[in-house]
Amino acid sequence: xxxxLILGGGFGGVAAGxxxxxxxxxxxxITLVDRRDHFHFGFRKTWxxxxxxxxxxxxxxxxxxxxLGIAVRQGNVDAIDPKTRSASVDGARLEADALVVALGAQSxxxxxxxFREYGLDLxxxxxxxxxxxxxxxxxxxxxxxxxxxxxxxxxxxPFELAxxxxxxxxxxxxxxxxxxxxxxxxxxxxxxxxxxxxxxxRLEASEIGFHPNxxxxxxxxxxxxxxxxxxxxxxxxxxxxxxxxGVAGASGLAAAGEWVKADPRTLETxxxxxxxxxxxxxxxTANGKRLPQAGVFAEAQAKVVAARIAASFAGKPPxxxxxxxxxxxxxxxxxxxxxxxxxxxxxxxxxxxxxxxAPEHLQAKHEFERSRLAEWFxx
Ligand SMILES: Cc1cc2nc3c(=O)[nH]c(=O)nc-3n(C[C@H](O)[C@H](O)[C@H](O)COP(=O)(O)OP(=O)(O)OC[C@H]3O[C@@H](n4cnc5c(N)ncnc54)[C@H](O)[C@@H]3O)c2cc1C
Numbered sequence: 064x065x066x067x068l069i070l071g072g073g074f075g076g077v078a079a080g081x082x083x084x085x086x087x088x089x090x091x092x093i094t095l096v097d098r099r100d101h102f103h104f105g106f107r108k109t110w111x112x113x114x115x116x117x118x119x120x121x122x123x124x125x126x127x128x129x130x131l132g133i134a135v136r137q138g139n140v141d142a143i144d145p146k147t148r149s150a151s152v153d154g155a156r157l158e159a160d161a162l163v164v165a166l167g168a169q170s171x172x173x174x175x176x177x178f179r180e181y182g183l184d185l186x187x188x189x190x191x192x193x194x195x196x197x198x199x200x201x202x203x204x205x206x207x208x209x210x211x212x213x214x215x216x217x218x219x220x221p222f223e224l225a226x227x228x229x230x231x232x233x234x235x236x237x238x239x240x241x242x243x244x245x246x247x248x249x250x251x252x253x254x255x256x257x258x259x260x261x262x263x264x265r266l267e268a269s270e271i272g273f274h275p276n277x278x279x280x281x282x283x284x285x286x287x288x289x290x291x292x293x294x295x296x297x298x299x300x301x302x303x304x305x306x307x308x309g310v311a312g313a314s315g316l317a318a319a320g321e322w323v324k325a326d327p328r329t330l331e332t333x334x335x336x337x338x339x340x341x342x343x344x345x346x347x348t349a350n351g352k353r354l355p356q357a358g359v360f361a362e363a364q365a366k367v368v369a370a371r372i373a374a375s376f377a378g379k380p381p382x383x384x385x386x387x388x389x390x391x392x393x394x395x396x397x398x399x400x401x402x403x404x405x406x407x408x409x410x411x412x413x414x415x416x417x418x419x420x421a422p423e424h425l426q427a428k429h430e431f432e433r434s435r436l437a438e439w440f441x442x
Contacts, residue, residue, distance in 0.1 A: 064091070065087075065090075065091040065092065065160045065161075065376060066091075066093075066094065067087070067091065067092070067094070067159055067160065067161045067163065068096070068148070068149075068157055068162050068163070069083075069094065069165065070150055070162070070163065071096070071140075071164065071166040071167060072125045073097070073102065073165065073167050073341065073342075074105075074341065074358035074361040074365075075165035075341030075342075075362065075364060075365045076095055076165040076341075076365070077095070077102055077439050078361065078362040078365035078366065078439075079163050079165060079340070079365035079366075079369050080093055080095045080128060080131075080133045081128070081131065081133070081438065081439050082365060082366050082369035083373065084132055084133055085369075086369055086370065086373035087372075087376065089132060091376065092134065093133045094134045094136055094159075095128060095133055095135050096135075096137075096138055096140060096150070096152050096157070097135075098140075100124060100126070100137050101123060101124050101125060102122070102125055102439075102440070103118050103121045103188075104121055104358065104432050105217055106217070106220075106428070106432075107120075107121045108186060108188060109185065109220060109223060109224055109394075111188075111191040111192075111195060112183070112185060112191055112195050112198060112224070112300075113195070113227055113231055118188055118191065121432060121436070123436055123439070123440035124440070127440045127441055128439065130441060136152060136157075138153040139152065139153055140166065140310055141153070141154065141310065142310065142313065142314065143164065143313075143314035143316065144314065145314060145316060145334035145337045146334060148161065148162040148334075148337055149162075150162070160336060160376075161375075161376075162336060162338070163338050163339075163340070163368055164311065164316065164323070164332075164337070164339040164343070165340050165341045165343070165361065165365070166308045166310065166311060167216075167341060167342045168215070168305035168306065168307065168342040168343060169305060169308045169309070170184075170186050170187070170215075170303045170305055171212070171303050171305060171306050172184055172186075172187065172211075172301075172303040174211060174212055174303060175211045175212070175282060175301070175303075176282070177281050177282030178282050178301050178303070181283065181284055181299060182282055182299040182301045183198070183298070183299065183301070184300075184301055184303060185220065185221070185224060185300055185302050186215070186302060186303060194300075197298070198231075201239070201297075201298050202237070203237045203239050203297075204240070204296075204297030204298065205242070205296045205297045206228060206241045206242070206296065206297065206298045206299075207243075207244060207287060207294060207296035207298070207299045208221050208224055208225045208228070208242070208243045208300050208302075209243075209244045209279060209287060209299060209300070209301045209302070210244065210246060210301075211279050211302060211303050211304055212246065212304025213246060214304070214305060214356060215302050215304060215305045215356070216342055216356040216357065217355070217356065217357055217391070218251050218356075219262075219391060219403065220302065221243055222243060222250055222251075222262055222266065223394050223395075225241050225243045225269075225271045226265065226266070226271065226396050227396055229269045229270070229271060230396035230397065240270075241270075241271045242271065242274060242294070243266065243271060243273050243274065244274045244277040244287070244289070245274070245275050246276070246277060246278040246279070247275060248275050248276055249263070249275055250266075250273065253350070253353070253354075253355055253407070253415075254403065255413065258403070258415060261417050262393070262417070269395075269396075274294075277289045277292070277294075278290045282299065285297070287299060305342070305356070306320075307321065307322045307343050308343060311323050311343055317343075321345070322343060322344060322345035323343050323344045323345070325339045325344045327354075327387075327408065328384040329381070329384060329385070330344070330367060330368050330385060331371075336372075336375075338371070340361060340364035340368055341356075341360070341361030341364065344364075346408070348413050349408070349409065349413065350412040350413060354387065354407055354408070357389060359389045359391060359431075360389050360407075363385060363386075363388070363389060366383070367383045367384060367385045370382075371383050386406070387406055387407045387408025387409070388404075389404070389405075389407060390402060390403060390404035390405075391403050391404075392424050392425065392428035392431070394425060398422050398425060399421055399422050399425055400420055400425040400427075400428055401417050401418065401419040401420045402417070402418040402419050402421075402424040403415060403416075403417050404416065
């Protein structure tokens with residue numbers, strides 16, 4: 064009996080499992096492995112920090128994939144052997160005819176000394192309840208939203224957070240000055256200068272200071288040290304740099320300290336029957352950047368991988384290819400969002416435009432979550 068093993072039950076892994084189940088006959092077994100027992104959307108973290116909703120409200124048990132005919136195994140992937148299409152999960156060896164590796168990106172909050180002690184981490188799901196409490200009790204002052212290193216999932220998230228913080232403090236009557244610091248030379252380099260100007264003028268219109276070329280070195284109480292300067296803060300919210308999960312490096316799927324390289328169009332890793340997708344794969348764009356780490360891309364890649372696996376099991380040449388189109392919603396406050404959409408793998412540079420802000424883009428963001436949770440988990 065044919066067996067497909069999916070490592071990772073995040074955006075890409077779940078989308079791959081659901082799509083494979085649609086395409087493969089019922090006698091093909093599909094197993095999905097994750098150390099967590101649940102799934103939620105990344106943007107819930109911003110909502111949870113701001114007290115707009117909770118992570119729990121958007122959390123779904125991975126086990127409910129079993130109703131579709133996908134076996135779910137909770138455990139830690141300790142090793143991957145691409146040559147034999149197998150993995151070790153909590154010490155037990157699982158073998159497969161096709162292997163899909165979708166383990167995401169691993170946050171590195173310790174990369175900047177002092178961050179854990181003196182900052183709030185937007186990307187730390189379990190820490191968000193305490194972080195939201197700190198924010199709620201913030202009496203006012205200087206708020207620093209700091210990109211601690213790159214890359215990180217959802218490049219618009221810190222800018223969106225800054226815009227929503229302005230609205231948050233305004234609503235509460237709290238006097239706060241909000242600044243965003245980034246090690247990069249512009250807000251969203253992959254989008255190019257014209258689109259960055261749109262985002263940056265939006266920040267300016269909301270009286271948010273944007274400070275590019277600020278590479279953090281360390282944080283102490285009340286001050287952050289950058290390579291060439293320092294800035295004082297009363298509240299610091301950081302977005303940590305992310306790394307490729309160590310187990311990918313140990314397996315040889317990624318070189319030491321690098322991200323997994325897979326064919327940008329087929330997501331094949333070079334080992335027959337082994338695919339990698341989502342945040343752990345670095346796909347270069349024509350302007351010398353990398354495809355942003357985003358759920359929408361992981362999902363699209365998962366559909367390509369599923370179609371290629373299904374074709375090869377049916378004895379047909381795989382035709383599906385990844386095109387690099389995608390979208391994301393950047394909330395600006397006031398019940399509206401911008402829509403960033405386009406072809407990120409276009410030549411000679413990504414062909415991306417920013418629409419809005421408009422209320423319908425915010426509604427589309429909510430629908431983006433609602434529709435996936437309904438299809439994948441039954442509501
Ligand atoms: C604040 C925020 C806002 C965001 N907003 C958007 C948005 O608006 N639109 C969008 O498209 N994307 C958004 N994202 C990004 C999106 O969440 C990620 O890009 C997406 O989840 C990546 O999917 P993935 O499958 O590659 O990885 P993940 O979804 O991270 O899944 C990886 C899974 O692998 C598991 N895992 C890792 N290592 C192991 C191991 N050794 N053993 C067992 N399990 C393991 C993890 O538990 C995890 O469940 C946002 C992210 C954040 C943080």
